[in-house]
Amino acid sequence: MATVKELNRCWEDILDMATRHVFEKDAIIPHKKLRGIYYISSGSVSIFYITPDGQERLTLRIGPGCLFNEARSISQYNPEGIFYSTSKTVIWRFPENILQDETFIAAHPRQIASLLRSMGIKMLIHYTFLADMGAGNHEAHVCRFILDLSRCHDNSRIFPCPMTQCEVASLIGIHRATLLRILHNLKKKGVIARFTQREIVILDLPLLEELALQS
Incomplete structure (x- = not known):
């Protein structure tokens, strides 16, 4: 399992735009109810996706200093999945539509560049995971x-x-x-x-x- 951390620390400069949430160990983060882009300042989160036959597949662990749920917020596509906090975790939730706000994008180029880089890294991890799981017994x-x-x-x-x-x-x-x-x-x-x-x-x-x- 791949773990990513410290990819988006510059987002801490704008935490005044986010809402703070604390989740205890093994809590399920209600991302469908608390919609938005999440930033982890401490703790970690494991991301599971649900296969068509109902199995949970662990795909990635997100550590401190990282965003997650950004792809869902941008695409408005919501595949079945579960986010578990693997320890006591402090998460900051940014508004779901923040990346549709051209004023925000223009005013925060460091944050946008950081987000694009981290999304690229996660995409490569997922592609590697899928290719690896498709080969061998x-x-x-x-x-x-x-x-x-x-x-x-x-x-x-x-x-x-x-x-x-x-x-x-x-x-x-x-x-x-x-x-x-x-x-x-x-x-x-x-x-x-x-x-x-x-x-x-x-x-x-x-x-x-x-x-x-x-x-």
């Missing part, structure tokens, strides 16, 4: 997930997992029982020694890389 997806985490930790073979096993299963699009079976098999093959939220331990990196490429 479930074991390959799990192996790629572990490899991606390793690369985020300077190619370390021992590192924490920022997600629960349920969240990992949701991201990959499998049942938690399937994930547990795959992890058990990876341990039997000597690929990993441990997979917990506190610590993932890779034993055989070349084999992990080989399995990540299987179809």
Whole structure:
């Protein structure tokens, strides 16, 4: 799962135009009721989308210093989705139509440039996610997930997992029982020694890389 943070700090200069909201850990943010563009000053939010068969798929985690829900506000398109606060989170909600206001756009070029850049980054993350999930079997997806985490930790073979096993299963699009079976098999093959939220331990990196490429 990709995490983005610190992409839009310049929006803190105009928080007087927004409304402050505080959400406790695991709260669902009622984005359909509290419509607008959100900025996170502290905490983090996980974004899930709902598949046609009703499954929740975790796609992105948004950290402090970032906007979210901007694409919905701009496009007025509302696909089924859920925003969860993963810790106590302070969110500032800007008016939904702020980006249709030409006066605002002209007066705040730094904020607009920041928003465009961050939207481009998120689009690339989503495209990569879709392409990756469309290739390989479930074991390959799990192996790629572990490899991606390793690369985020300077190619370390021992590192924490920022997600629960349920969240990992949701991201990959499998049942938690399937994930547990795959992890058990990876341990039997000597690929990993441990997979917990506190610590993932890779034993055989070349084999992990080989399995990540299987179809």
